[in-house]
Amino acid sequence: xxxxxxxxxxxxxxxxxxxxxxxxxxxxxxxxxxxxxxxxxxxxxxxxxxxxxxxxxxxxxxxxxxxxxxxxxxxxxxxxxxxxxxxxxxxxxxxxxxxxxxxxxxxxxxxxxxxxxxxxxxxxxxxxxxxxxxxxxxxxxxxxxxxxxxxxxxxxxxxxxxxxxxxxxxxxxxxxxxxxxxxxxxxxxxxxxxxxxxxxxxxxxxxxxxxxxxxxxxxxxxxxxxxxxxxxxxxxxxxxxxxxxxxxxxxxxxxxxxxxxxx
Amino acid sequence: xxxxxxxxxxxxxxxxxxxxxxxxxxxxxxxxxxxxxxxxxxxxxxxxxxxxxxxxxxxxxxxxxxxxxxxxxxxxxxxxxxxxxxxxxxxxxxxxxxxxxxxxxxxxxxxxxxxxxxxxxxxxxxxxxxxxxxxxxxxxxxxxxxxxxxxxxxxxxxxxxxxxxxxxxxxxxxxxxxxxxxxxxxxxxxxxxxxxxxxxxxxxxxxxxxxxxxxxxxxxxxxxxxxxxxxxxxxxxxxxxxxxxxxxxxxxxxxxxxxxxxxxxxxxxxxxxxxxxxxxxxxxxxxxxxxxxxxxxxxxxxxxxxxxxxxxxxxxxxxxxxxxxxxxxxxxxxxxxxxxxxxxxxxxxxxxxxxxxxxxxxxxxxxxxxxxxxxxxxxxxxxxxxxxxxxxxxxxxxxxxxxxxxxxxxxxxxxxxxxxxxxxxxxxxxxxxxxxxxxxxxxxxxxxxxxxxxxxxxxxxxxxxxxxxxxxxxxxxxxxxxxxxxxxxxxxxxxxxxxxxxxxxxxxxxxxxxxxxxxxxxxxxxxxxxxxxxxxx
Numbered sequence: 001x002x003x004x005x006x007x008x009x010x011x012x013x014x015x016x017x018x019x020x021x022x023x024x025x026x027x028x029x030x031x032x033x034x035x036x037x038x039x040x041x042x043x044x045x046x047x048x049x050x051x052x053x054x055x056x057x058x059x060x061x062x063x064x065x066x067x068x069x070x071x072x073x074x075x076x077x078x079x080x081x082x083x084x085x086x087x088x089x090x091x092x093x094x095x096x097x098x099x100x101x102x103x104x105x106x107x108x109x110x111x112x113x114x115x116x117x118x119x120x121x122x123x124x125x126x127x128x129x130x131x132x133x134x135x136x137x138x139x140x141x142x143x144x145x146x147x148x149x150x151x152x153x154x155x156x157x158x159x160x161x162x163x164x165x166x167x168x169x170x171x172x173x174x175x176x177x178x179x180x181x182x183x184x185x186x187x188x189x190x191x192x193x194x195x196x197x198x199x200x201x202x203x204x205x206x207x208x209x210x211x212x213x214x215x216x217x218x219x220x221x222x223x224x225x226x227x228x229x230x231x232x233x234x235x236x237x238x239x240x241x242x243x244x245x246x247x248x249x250x251x252x253x254x255x256x257x258x259x260x261x262x263x
Numbered sequence: 264x265x266x267x268x269x270x271x272x273x274x275x276x277x278x279x280x281x282x283x284x285x286x287x288x289x290x291x292x293x294x295x296x297x298x299x300x301x302x303x304x305x306x307x308x309x310x311x312x313x314x315x316x317x318x319x320x321x322x323x324x325x326x327x328x329x330x331x332x333x334x335x336x337x338x339x340x341x342x343x344x345x346x347x348x349x350x351x352x353x354x355x356x357x358x359x360x361x362x363x364x365x366x367x368x369x370x371x372x373x374x375x376x377x378x379x380x381x382x383x384x385x386x387x388x389x390x391x392x393x394x395x396x397x398x399x400x401x402x403x404x405x406x407x408x409x410x411x412x413x414x415x416x417x418x419x420x421x422x423x424x425x426x427x428x429x430x431x432x433x434x435x436x437x438x439x440x441x442x443x444x445x446x447x448x449x450x451x452x453x454x455x456x457x458x459x460x461x462x463x464x465x466x467x468x469x470x471x472x473x474x475x476x477x478x479x480x481x482x483x484x485x486x487x488x489x490x491x492x493x494x495x496x497x498x499x500x501x502x503x504x505x506x507x508x509x510x511x512x513x514x515x516x517x518x519x520x521x522x523x524x525x526x527x528x529x530x531x532x533x534x535x536x537x538x539x540x541x542x543x544x545x546x547x548x549x550x551x552x553x554x555x556x557x558x559x560x561x562x563x564x565x566x567x568x569x570x571x572x573x574x575x576x577x578x579x580x581x582x583x584x585x586x587x588x589x590x591x592x593x594x595x596x597x598x599x600x601x602x603x604x605x606x607x608x609x610x611x612x613x614x615x616x617x618x619x620x621x622x623x624x625x626x627x628x629x630x631x632x633x634x635x636x637x638x639x640x641x642x643x644x645x646x647x648x649x650x651x652x653x654x655x656x657x658x659x660x661x662x663x664x665x666x667x668x669x670x671x672x673x674x675x676x677x678x679x680x681x682x683x684x685x686x687x688x689x690x691x692x693x694x695x696x697x698x699x700x701x702x703x704x705x706x707x708x709x710x711x712x713x714x715x716x717x718x719x720x721x722x723x724x725x726x727x728x729x730x731x732x733x734x735x736x737x738x739x740x741x742x743x744x745x746x747x748x749x750x751x752x753x754x755x756x757x758x759x760x761x762x763x764x765x766x767x768x769x770x771x772x773x774x775x776x777x778x779x780x781x782x783x784x785x786x787x788x789x790x791x792x793x794x795x796x797x798x799x800x
Contacts, residue, residue, distance in 0.1 A: 049698045050686050054465075054652075055348065055398070058682065058698030065653075065703075065729065065747070066348040092397075097348030099397030102691075206727050207748030209764055 032082040034109045035116075044114025047107055055097070060118050064184075066097070075119040076164045082112050122164040123171075129250070129257030137255050141247065145218075145239065149262050155202060155218050156239055157183060163260040171259075172252055178239040188238050189213060191223060192230035199223075202238055292409040292426065293358055295454035299522055305780040308357040311404055311449040313777065316585040317519035317528075318663040321778045324739040325785035326800060331741060331753045331763045333800050337786060338379030340795040342366045344386075346401055350731060350772020351790035352659075354404040354449060356412075357779050362788075363426060364795060365402040365449075369416050373429060377781055379797060383429035393417055394691050395463050396445035401773065403517070406450030406457055408477050413457045415446035421459055421475060433480035437461055441691050443468045451518050451527065453558055456483060460514025464532040464550075464578060465693045470512035472529055474561060484561035488512035488531045488549050496548035506543060509688070511535030512550045516580035516658045521596070521612060526555045526564060528585070528598050528612065532578035536696025537652070539574075539683040546571040551579045553600060555615060565615030567636065569602045574643070575628075575681060576652035576695070577603035582660045585612060588668060588715060599715060601661050601672040603654025604628055604638070607718045621718025623711055624655040624674050648678035651701045651729075659733035660775040662742065664756050669712040669721060671742055671756070675729035676709070678702040710734070710744050710752075712759060722759030724752075733775025743778075743787060745771025751789045751796070765798070767791035 034040035049058060055068040062070035074080045089108050092100035101108070143152040146159045162171065173180065182188070189211070191199040199221065201213035211231070212222045216238065225231065247255070293309050301314025302322050312319045326334065342351065346367035355364040355374075361382065362374040369387035374380065389396070396417025406413040411432060412424040418440040423432040437459065438444035443466020451458040456474040464470065470488035475481065489510035490496035500507055513532030520527050534543055534550040551570035554563050570577045584599045590609075598612035605626030609619040620632030628649050629638035642649065653675060661672035683697035708730035712721045732745030741762070742754040747770045753763040769792025776789045787798045 046684070046687070049684060050695060051693055053698045054693065054695060058700050063701065063703075068348065097346070097398065097400070099393065100391065102392055207750055207766070208724070208726050208746060208752075208761075209750065210766075 030083045032086075032109050032112050034106065034113050035082070037113075040110045040113035041117035042114075044107075044110035044112070045117075047103070047111055048114050051101070051103075052111070060115065071115055072118050072120045073165060074115065076122070076161060082116075085112050085115060120165050122162075122166055123168045123256075123260065127163070127168055127253060127257045127260050129253035129255075131254065131257040131261040134254035134256070134258030137247070137251055138258055141242070142255065148259065153218055155214060155216065157186060159259055160262065163256065168256055171256055175242050175247065175252055175255075178237040178241055182237050186238070187233065188235040190230070190232045190235050191228055193223065194227050194229060196229075200235070200238065203233070290410075292411070293407060295408065295452075298408075298452065306357070306360070308355070308777050308779055309407060310356070310452065311354050311406075311517045312519070312582065312660065315520040315522065316663075317517075317582045317660070318584055318586065318665075319582075319660050319733075319735045319775060320662055320664060320738070321735065322738045323778050323780060323785050324737065325780070326737065326741060326778075326787065327739040328741060328755050328762060330800060334753070334763055334765070334787070334798045335800070336765070337797040337799040339797070340364075340372075340374055340379045340381070342370060342372075342793050342795070344368050344370045345793055349399055349401050350770060350774060351792060351795070352401045352403050352447075352773030353790055354775065354777060355788060355790075355795065356405050356407050357777070358407065360781060361426075363405045363407060363412055365404050365414055367402065368400045369402060369414070371405070371412075371414060371424070371429065373426065374795070376779070376786070379795070385424065385429045387416055387422075389416070390418055390440070392441065394440055394443045394445065395466060395693075396440060398693070399445070399447065399462070401447050402449075403447055403773070404449030406452040408452045408457070411477060413450040413452065413459075413477070415448060415450065415459050417445050417447070419444040419446050419461065421446070421450070421457070421473075421480075423477070423480060435475065435480050435482070437473060438463075438468070438471075442466065443691055443693070446515070448515050448517050451520065452477065453520065453527075456558065458518065458527060458558075460516070460518075460529065462513050462515040464511040464513035464535055465537060465695060467509035467535065467688060467690055467694060468513070469508055469510055470514050470532060472514050472518075472556065472561065474558075486554070486556055486561040486563065488514060488554075490548065499546040499548040500543060501545070509535055510543070510547065510550070513578065513580065517582060519583045519585050519598075520558065521585055524596075524613060525558045526612070527558050528553060528555055528583035530579040530581045530583060530600070532580050533573050533576050536686045536688075536694045537574075537576040538681050538699070539685055539696025540572065541685070544572075547573070551577060553579060553583055553598065553610070555612065567608075567610055567615050567617060569600070569606070569608065570604045571637065574683065575604075575649060577650075577654050578658075579603065580658050581656070582658070584661060584663045584670065586663055586665065586715075590618065590716070597715075599663065599670055601656045601670065601674075601713075603650070603656060605650055605655035606632060606638075607670060607713050608632075609715060619716075619718055621713075623672070623713055623718065623720065624650065624676055626650050626655055644681045648680055648702060648705075650675070651677040651679035651706075652699055653677070653729070653731075657731060659731055659773050660735070662734045662736040662775075663715070664712075664736045664742070667756055668715050669756065670715050671710065671712045671734050671736065673730050673732055673734060673744065673746075674709045674711045674723075676705075676707050677729050678705040708747060710742070710754065710759070712742075712756070724754060724759055724761060730771075731773055732771040733773065735776040735778065737778060743776040743789070745774065745776075745789060745791065747772070749791065751776070751791065751798075767794070767796060769793070
């Protein structure tokens with residue numbers, strides 16, 4: 001093929017691609033056409049309970065035993081759009097147990113509406129606080145164990161975008177009373193090794209014979225249960241409870257304002 | 264000249280390879296009589312449980328309670344196909360040093376039992392609109408007779424293969440997969456029949472057990488697990504042909520066989536819909552039952568229903584375990600079942616007479632099983648949680664240890680609230696009829712040994728989470744089990760003491776071990792995740 005013919009063919013090819021893309025854009029749905037209809041989420045709930053709940057749980061929060069994920073959290077991901085979720089339901093996830101579904105398009109959009117309706121809402125309104133001061137308070141009180149935007153410790157959960165997943169009241173409660181509700185993989189444990197070393201840490205994994213923890217120095221350590229003198233799980237959270245004297249309401253709001261600013 | 268050379272070469276090749284071939288493989292393959300002999304030849308494992316009894320109890324004794332701590336990996340076979348959310352549930356068959364193994368997504372292999380290297384591989388081109396088969400893409404093993412292998416498929420077919428090549432000999436449709444049918448069990452092969460069951464109790468399906476001619480591939484008989492209008496048992500359903508036609512009652516686990524009585528024993532699955540029951544008042548026979556069928560005709564001799572009018576998805580697709588034991592001073596031929604509803608049962612397998620039903624978990628569903636064999640239900644779910652839909656145990660095999668008279672099974676302690684809701688009843692779509700809220704904080708698992716005469720717990724070993732691993736025992740006093748955390752373990756059968764464990768790296772789900780002798784070495788095999796692992800001393 002000579003140069004002129006190549007360029008001519010290339011122009012034709014580009015034109016064809018533009019036409020095809022245009023056609024595709026005209027016919028494929030990129031937004032949920034039922035988003036404004038409150039009946040869609042209700043109908044989607046019925047479909048969800050019949051078709052999806054056996055794996056994802058009746059409350060859409062997932063089932064650990066089969067690694068089915070918590071769907072109430074999917075919208076906290078930047079890449080989660082109505083169309084992306086529609087496509088996952090339609091095509092499934094290759095290589096996983098999530099199958100493709102041949103439901104009519106409106107039913108899939110109803111499922112998308114339902115998943116929107118059960119999404120963890122987090123903190124939607126702007127938290128009133130001084131985020132600059134909150135950043136300093138976070139560095140002084142929290143960052144040893146918690147990570148935000150890639151920096152900080154790992155003993156506690158990563159708090160990047162946490163305000164998108166939890167409400168201001170729930171986050172305040174976790175600061176005041178951290179032992180009340182401890183997330184999986186952060187459950188505390190106290191061990192006494194056969195060398196008489198006392199180890200406190202968070203349980204990452206466990207089977208009948210071994211236990212895997214991150215110790216309070218943020219070092220991952222595995223232990224054989226048969227080599228432990230003590231294994232005590234009845235422990236308060238590794239996170240200290242912050243009273244009003246240690247962190248005032250203003251301090252807490254400043255910290256939460258900072259966390260909201262980096263979501 | 265060239266042709267002469269080729270001829271000489273071919274003769275040379277055949278002279279060299281022929282004796283090797285004879286040594287490597289019996290040309291005729293196993294007969295029905297060979298399968299009947301069960302464990303007599305320790306270099307064979309010819310049917311799902313090793314013999315027809317469902318006991319999964321091997322007479323091998325090289326690996327003992329004293330040396331099992333020396334057990335080491337011998338080889339590992341990587342399947343290359345995944346089953347996210349479920350497990351590698353197969354039981355390999357073994358003959359003449361070759362393992363015949365089915366995998367998830369209807370893969371299959373012939374594997375050298377000494378080295379773990381494969382001879383051939385098969386993969387079925389499955390349709391992309393699978394129904395039940397898409398959500399549970401598992402398979403539990405081949406059946407074998409002569410040089411033929413038999414495997415069921417996720418699109419509800421029965422296939423026959425030439426075991427020497429993996430080539431397909433014939434294929435028959437069992438049912439329309441687009442309605443919601445699938446098939447996952449290991450065929451039960453008798454003298455002139457291949458007996459298979461069907462999955463699909465969550466869809467608008469009607470369960471059945473089929474017997475096929477192994478050579479011709481023609482169906483000999485069908486037993487429908489939901490009676491037709493006017494048939495015996497239909498009085499336990501509404502007088503509505505449409506409900507009967509979609510009544511559920513899957514048959515997706517293997518059966519056992521008593522050659523003297525010529526009866527097969529098979530567990531039946533849940534009624535459809537699973538949790539919603541307003542359209543199906545009555546006991547809903549023969550769901551959640553065990554049936555004894557005449558192997559020649561498929562006619563039912565007796566049945567026993569474990570969970571009348573089930574609303575908890577407690578399929579009774581368990582391996583029926585046959586044993587001849589002394590029962591209250593008299594010899595008795597019994598069949599034993601550890602059921603999803605949390606009770607352990609002993610029945611007379613000649614008559615179906617109820618002999619024993621005792622709880623083996625903390626189920627609050629029934630106070631007891633009455634003398635008439637019916638459960639005295641005290642909690643329909645309104646008085647607090649019940650065992651979850653996976654049940655107090657599940658399809659994964661238990662073992663029976665003769666002499667100790669222990670029934671050893673993996674138990675699940677769980678807590679679930681059931682909320683029924685009228686389903687849409689759409690063809691080809693799952694039809695649970697409600698939702699279940701499972702309290703994952705409360706669950707745990709345990710390997711439990713029950714005295715078969717009383718149902719009392721003799722010993723247990725607890726696991727951190729509810730487990731799905733099967734169990735096997737050997738005459739040397741060992742029990743092999745797997746758990747959800749991925750440990751493959753050996754226990755002292757008499758005391759329950761853990762003697763050995765190996766972390767396989769993936770949960771052991773649905774599978775139980777097999778064991779065999781080759782070249783004077785006892786191997787123990789377990790499927791886990793995407794691998795088949797062999798252990799030896």
